[in-house]
Amino acid sequence: MAVSRPSTAAPDVTPLAPPRPWTEREWMTLLRRLVRRRTALFGMLVVVGVLLAAVFAPLVSPFDPLEQDIGQRLREPGWQDEQGRVHPLGTDHLGRDILARIIFGSRIALVVGLAAVVISGVLGMIIGLVAGYFGGRLDDLLMRLADIQLAFPFILLAIAVIGVLGPSLRNIIIVIGVSSWVVYARVVRGEVLSIREREYVHAAVALGSRHWRVLVTHVLPNTFTPWLVVATLDMARVIVIESALSFLGLGVQPPTPTWGGMLADGRVYLSTAWWLATFPGLAILVTVLGINLFGDGLRDTLDPRLKV
Amino acid sequence: MKSYLLRRLWQSLLVLFGVSVVVFLILHLTGDPAGLLLPPDATAEDIARFRTAMGFDDPVPVQYLRFLKGAVRGDFGESLRHGEPAMALVVERLPATFQLAGAGLLIALCLAIPAGIVSAVKRNTAVDYVSTVVALLGQAMPTFWLGIMLILVFSVRLNWLPSSGRGTLEHLILPAITLGLFTTARITRLTRSGMLEVLGQDYIRTARAKGVGESPVVWKHALKNASIPIVTIVGIELGTLLGGSVITETIFAWPGVGRLSVQAIFNRDYPVVQSAVFLLASTFVIVNFLVDVVYTYLDPRIRYR
Numbered sequence: 001m002a003v004s005r006p007s008t009a010a011p012d013v014t015p016l017a018p019p020r021p022w023t024e025r026e027w028m029t030l031l032r033r034l035v036r037r038r039t040a041l042f043g044m045l046v047v048v049g050v051l052l053a054a055v056f057a058p059l060v061s062p063f064d065p066l067e068q069d070i071g072q073r074l075r076e077p078g079w080q081d082e083q084g085r086v087h088p089l090g091t092d093h094l095g096r097d098i099l100a101r102i103i104f105g106s107r108i109a110l111v112v113g114l115a116a117v118v119i120s121g122v123l124g125m126i127i128g129l130v131a132g133y134f135g136g137r138l139d140d141l142l143m144r145l146a147d148i149q150l151a152f153p154f155i156l157l158a159i160a161v162i163g164v165l166g167p168s169l170r171n172i173i174i175v176i177g178v179s180s181w182v183v184y185a186r187v188v189r190g191e192v193l194s195i196r197e198r199e200y201v202h203a204a205v206a207l208g209s210r211h212w213r214v215l216v217t218h219v220l221p222n223t224f225t226p227w228l229v230v231a232t233l234d235m236a237r238v239i240v241i242e243s244a245l246s247f248l249g250l251g252v253q254p255p256t257p258t259w260g261g262m263l264a265d266g267r268v269y270l271s272t273a274w275w276l277a278t279f280p281g282l283a284i285l286v287t288v289l290g291i292n293l294f295g296d297g298l299r300d301t302l303d304p305r306l307k308v
Numbered sequence: 309m310k311s312y313l314l315r316r317l318w319q320s321l322l323v324l325f326g327v328s329v330v331v332f333l334i335l336h337l338t339g340d341p342a343g344l345l346l347p348p349d350a351t352a353e354d355i356a357r358f359r360t361a362m363g364f365d366d367p368v369p370v371q372y373l374r375f376l377k378g379a380v381r382g383d384f385g386e387s388l389r390h391g392e393p394a395m396a397l398v399v400e401r402l403p404a405t406f407q408l409a410g411a412g413l414l415i416a417l418c419l420a421i422p423a424g425i426v427s428a429v430k431r432n433t434a435v436d437y438v439s440t441v442v443a444l445l446g447q448a449m450p451t452f453w454l455g456i457m458l459i460l461v462f463s464v465r466l467n468w469l470p471s472s473g474r475g476t477l478e479h480l481i482l483p484a485i486t487l488g489l490f491t492t493a494r495i496t497r498l499t500r501s502g503m504l505e506v507l508g509q510d511y512i513r514t515a516r517a518k519g520v521g522e523s524p525v526v527w528k529h530a531l532k533n534a535s536i537p538i539v540t541i542v543g544i545e546l547g548t549l550l551g552g553s554v555i556t557e558t559i560f561a562w563p564g565v566g567r568l569s570v571q572a573i574f575n576r577d578y579p580v581v582q583s584a585v586f587l588l589a590s591t592f593v594i595v596n597f598l599v600d601v602v603y604t605y606l607d608p609r610i611r612y613r
């Protein structure tokens with residue numbers, strides 16, 4: 001005899017399932033679309049290349065980036081030393097291999113880029129969510145704060161603060177990270193303004209969800225794609241700022257190789273050894289161009305309306 | 309319209325107030341302004357005496373009010389290195405920075421707007437591709453590298469243009485190009501996309517349908533409507549130009565506010581740093597307020613908001 005049990009409503013089945021995370025297939029679709037755009041593909045290859053170079057720097061680098069050899073100073077690109085080792089991009093004023101220093105320099109650029117983008121991205125996401133969702137006076141206050149932040153010529157504020165705190169990897173990341181939240185906040189806030197009027201948000205509120213729950217499970221996932229696009233493009237900006245700080249002598253201190261620091265060294269030898277300043281700058285240019293193209297591709301694929 | 313402008317004015321004042329707080333806090337970041345302002349070899353007694361003399365023992369809000377009282381009169385204290393009022397030193401350098409930023413902006417506008425329009429009108433032709441590629445490169449190129457490469461080619465190799473200093477028009481060329489390129493690239497891309505959007509509108513089709521020639525359609529009907537975002541970005545780009553002057557002036561030994569502030573940071577001359585940051589940030593706020601005023605004339609819809 002079949003026992004009919006009283007039907008228990010499963011408490012974990014809510015009628016308003018939060019947007020699920022992307023499945024592997026969806027990521028593959030995105031990847032395929034990106035590959036089909038030639039410029040985005042180029043950007044992606046550059047980004048992957050720089051990432052690999054940074055991670056496997058000791059393996060791919062032909063020389064030790066710190067190894068000095070005064071006898072071999074200021075040698076031209078393609079110079080071959082007595083042991084038959086070739087310096088493809090030449091050597092600097094202390095006889096160090098330039099290619100090796102560029103490869104190791106990518107580590108600082110990427111570490112600062114990633115860490116600062118995570119800090120500013122999370123900060124901007126929180127501020128944007130709160131401002132857009134709650135609106136009113138809080139929104140006004142946060143947006144005035146954004147105006148204040150934007151009023152400062154960024155580089156000047158950064159060098160002033162780093163000049164006071166002292167240059168170090170940690171300080172650079174904190175200064176860039178804490179002062180770059182505005183773009184994220186504005187884009188996320190803009191998205192939230194339209195999301196909070198959707199039926200599923202109203203329904204969630206009507207069903208008694210707390211505000212933070214609505215924010216985290218219903219609003220946040222839908223702001224993620226524009227956020228990702230902004231983060232990608234902002235990474236390029238952060239890398240330029242890091243090298244500008246290093247160029248001014250306010251970045252990670254020598255002997256650690258940084259692209260900006262190499263440029264500053266090379267500037268002194270401009271009339272005799274052009275390669276010192278030329279190649280690190282090319283490294284920045286190619287990396288930033290790659291990230292920008294990749295970011296543009298992401299934007300066009302994920303969210304063509306987005307204006308960033 | 310009046311209430312809109314009044315509201316914008318009030319917001320600008322609030323922003324200026326915030327700017328003053330941040331500038332004040334720069335000196336208090338480490339918690340020990342006396343230690344920052346005195347040379348590293350100062351004795352503990354010296355520091356203690358200095359703290360009392362400067363009022364650093366007072367509560368921070370009291371110190372801020374004192375700072376603000378000075379700031380509204382342009383008094384940020386004396387330069388520790390030059391013994392002159394810090395603000396006067398900065399103001400003295402301001403014309404050089406404005407000249408450079410103005411020249412950079414002029415180059416950007418003269419190149420970018422025609423390039424953007426041609427790109428949009430002749431979409432997907434060789435002209436469009438070339439201008440797009442140049443704009444992409446311009447956005448990816450670090451200012452300091454561009455400046456150094458220009459010096460390498462035009463000063464070191466060709467010996468055509470001076471690589472440093474200020475004086476003749478020739479001194480202005482390389483720094484202005486260096487400073488203006490990023491802005492040129494930005495405005496080119498913006499003009500192109502703005503024009504493409506406007507050219508697809510119904511009223512453009514109407515204008516063409518009623519027999520208006522192609523060039524008045526582009527230059528009158530389309531450009532007028534595409535100009536609004538361009539005016540906005542000019543205000544915002546001014547911040548980029550003023551900030552970029554820090555790097556460009558350092559490379560070309562241009563005697564402006566940017567170079568002065570970099571030197572001041574290395575000399576630990578913080579009153580000068582504070583004056584420079586405050587002055588440049590205020591300039592940005594004021595210009596953007598003025599841009600909004602211009603805006604209400606360009607776009608009557610804003611007046612009724």
